[in-house]
Amino acid sequence: MFDNHLVKEFQNKETPFYYYDLALLENTLQAAKKGADKHGFHVHFALKANFNDRVLKSICSVGFGADCVSGNEVLKAVEIGFDASKIVFAGVGKSDKEIIAALENDIFAFNVESIQELGVINELAKAKGKKARIALRINPNVDAQTHHYITTGLEENKFGIKIWELDGCINELKTLNNIELIGIHFHVGSQITDLNVFKSLCIKINEINTWFEERGYYLKVLNVGGGLGVDYHNPDGNSIPDFEAYFNVFDQFLERKNDQEVHFELGRALVAQCGSLISKVLYVKTGLKKNFLILDAGMTELMRPALYQAYHQIERLEIKDSQTEESATANYDIVGPICESTDCFAKEVVLPETSRNDLVAIRTAGAYGEVMASRYNLREEIRYVYSDEILVK
Ligand code: LLP
Numbered sequence: 536m537f538d539n540h541l542v543k544e545f546q547n548k549e550t551p552f553y554y555y556d557l558a559l560l561e562n563t564l565q566a567a568k569k570g571a572d573k574h575g576f577h578v579h580f581a582l583k584a585n586f587n588d589r590v591l592k593s594i595c596s597v598g599f600g601a602d603c604v605s606g607n608e609v610l611k612a613v614e615i616g617f618d619a620s621k622i623v624f625a626g627v628g629k630s631d632k633e634i635i636a637a638l639e640n641d642i643f644a645f646n647v648e649s650i651q652e653l654g655v656i657n658e659l660a661k662a663k664g665k666k667a668r669i670a671l672r673i674n675p676n677v678d679a680q681t682h683h684y685i686t687t688g689l690e691e692n693k694f695g696i697k698i699w700e701l702d703g704c705i706n707e708l709k710t711l712n713n714i715e716l717i718g719i720h721f722h723v724g725s726q727i728t729d730l731n732v733f734k735s736l737c738i739k740i741n742e743i744n745t746w747f748e749e750r751g752y753y754l755k756v757l758n759v760g761g762g763l764g765v766d767y768h769n770p771d772g773n774s775i776p777d778f779e780a781y782f783n784v785f786d787q788f789l790e791r792k793n794d795q796e797v798h799f800e801l802g803r804a805l806v807a808q809c810g811s812l813i814s815k816v817l818y819v820k821t822g823l824k825k826n827f828l829i830l831d832a833g834m835t836e837l838m839r840p841a842l843y844q845a846y847h848q849i850e851r852l853e854i855k856d857s858q859t860e861e862s863a864t865a866n867y868d869i870v871g872p873i874c875e876s877t878d879c880f881a882k883e884v885v886l887p888e889t890s891r892n893d894l895v896a897i898r899t900a901g902a903y904g905e906v907m908a909s910r911y912n913l914r915e916e917i918r919y920v921y922s923d924e925i926l927v928k
Contacts, residue, residue: 536556554813554920555901564594567804570782578801580601580801581761584803585906591615623643623644626648644668653708670718671720675721718754754792764803785797802903807902816893827868833871837897852894864885
């Protein structure tokens with residue numbers, strides 16, 4: 536992915552920075568769009584995975600909607616140009632201020648996570664003389680078989696309304712005049728690589744959909760959430776997820792009654808591969824037991840390894856020519872400069888022998904990378920470089 540031209544350009548930039556390959560992003564979006572359009576599915580991008588302006592503009596321009604989890608994400612989506620009729624607002628703890636902002640912007644729907652929240656949205660909508668469209672986020676008790684930190688659809692998770700609460704929910708809804716129930720919403724977890732999980736989800740949704748139908752409710756929207764995983768181990772070979780196979784599962788197993796719409800909230804699968812964190816080696820520490828590469832990027836720029844022991848492929852970048860010989864390799868723990876022992880990107884990585892000022896690329900960092908950055912240790916603001924800013928050869 537990183538040719539000599541790109542590496543030379545990187546050498547002239549201040550590090551660390553996120554590099555976004557906008558052409559790869561576009562190809563990924565087109566593949567997702569093609570897969571979804573085939574079945575008439577609607578895709579919303581989960582802004583929580585990446586809210587970089589250029590990335591969002593690309594996503595907006597293919598016609599996807601926006602899945603937001605804070606008032607600020609709603610405002611960001613509106614500012615970027617997402618159609619309000621394609622913006623949904625989810626989240627287990629929406630504040631009054633955030634709900635009001637969403638109402639004022641006439642978003643498509645709120646994904647409601649508790650019976651109490653129904654009453655709050657109803658009151659706030661009433662005060663504005665509006666009727667809020669809502670989908671009930673239901674916790675289907677489906678095991679996403681992913682890292683327990685990013686599993687959301689189990690009984691013990693804080694998310695959504697439990698199935699045993701649905702009767703109470705319906706009774707409550709009957710008393711609320713400023714709310715219109717338009718659908719049901721699910722999300723069972725993230726980085727799901729086994730498509731059978733989505734099949735199980737479909738089967739659960741079918742039961743719940745029928746339950747509502749039997750009680751005389753017409754649900755226009757079945758929102759199945761996001762969660763499609765990416766291949767962190769093969770960023771060049773497998774850079775575009777198999778959207779076709781993913782959407783086919785829903786086409787095959789999800790029963791749509793009448794003209795029900797199917798909505799998706801994809802985050803990671805759309806943006807992970809197009810982003811890399813580029814960092815410079817500050818020091819090489821050679822020890823008796825371990826060698827360390829100390830980078831100028833740390834957990835403050837990419838928190839996933841420290842937080843979830845997540846794997847990201849790391850490459851040393853070099854300018855190659857026909858004379859370049861295979862260099863000797865060495866084994867390194869690759870760490871950041873932050874004063875925390877968890878500030879480690881990877882252990883025991885075999886790389887070509889590396890020196891101070893060499894550049895490395897930490898791959899597949901476009902999702903939950905830049906957005907989770909922090910200023911801990913009073914680090915500098917995050918920087919980024921876009922592929923179309925790099926001079927053409
Ligand atoms: N919808 C809801 C309700 C969600 O909670 C999420 C992600 C998504 C959609 C998008 O899921 P995706 O398609 O990206 O899997 N920071 C973690 C991931 C947290 C995911 C939170 N929810 C990580 O770095 O792996």
